[in-house]
């Protein structure tokens with residue numbers, strides 16, 4: 001894999017970031033206090049870098065690291081139930097080398113796929129504030145602009161969906177309102193919702209946006225999101241990538 005110039009300095013900048021005092025305090029406190037089942041394990045306790053191939057055509061945008069998942073392991077969706085669901089689906093669809101994601105040294109690799117988040121530090125109750133989401137937005141902007149091969153974007157949950165729309169019109173010469181298509185309504189989030197985000201400089205290629213319910217335990221335990229529903233998202237991604 002050829003690594004684009006932006007990638008490594010960008011990842012380090014994320015890891016070193018301390019812009020949000022509440023989240024910095026929380027992620028570090030959780031890393032010290034831990035939970036009983038992981039009491040003997042070291043915790044990452046920092047902002048979590050993105051994971052995958054920076055040349056990928058599929059970009060997945062999640063919400064934020066889980067306190068005892070990615071905030072513990074240091075890799076997106078790794079070491080928690082949400083990750084079990086996501087990587088199982090990615091493996092079935094051919095984007096992940098294995099269905100499990102337990103630790104950074106578990107040999108998992110992603111193919112043509114890159115996973116990022118709206119907020120990169122674990123928030124209390126999984127709820128970042130708007131200020132924190134705004135503070136982290138610039139990192140998503142960088143990825144949006146520096147990854148020219150992205151053709152399909154999967155937004156896990158409405159917060160991620162809305163952020164993708166926002167980032168897609170950052171350089172909209174028509175004024176940054178809407179989503180770059182004059183006189184058309186803003187895309188509405190839903191499971192398997194599909195929209196086109198028109199290319200605007202510096203990203204010239206149109207991108208498909210697919211909405212998906214987040215594979216959080218709140219959704220998977222209640223049956224709001226089933227395995228078949230999540231598989232359908234990545235099956236659709238494959239269809240769009242082969243068009």
Ligand code: SF4
Pocket residue numbers: 014017018019020023024047119120121132135136137
């Ligand atoms: S949430 Fe984002 S902006 Fe805030 S401290 Fe973490 S990495 Fe930095």
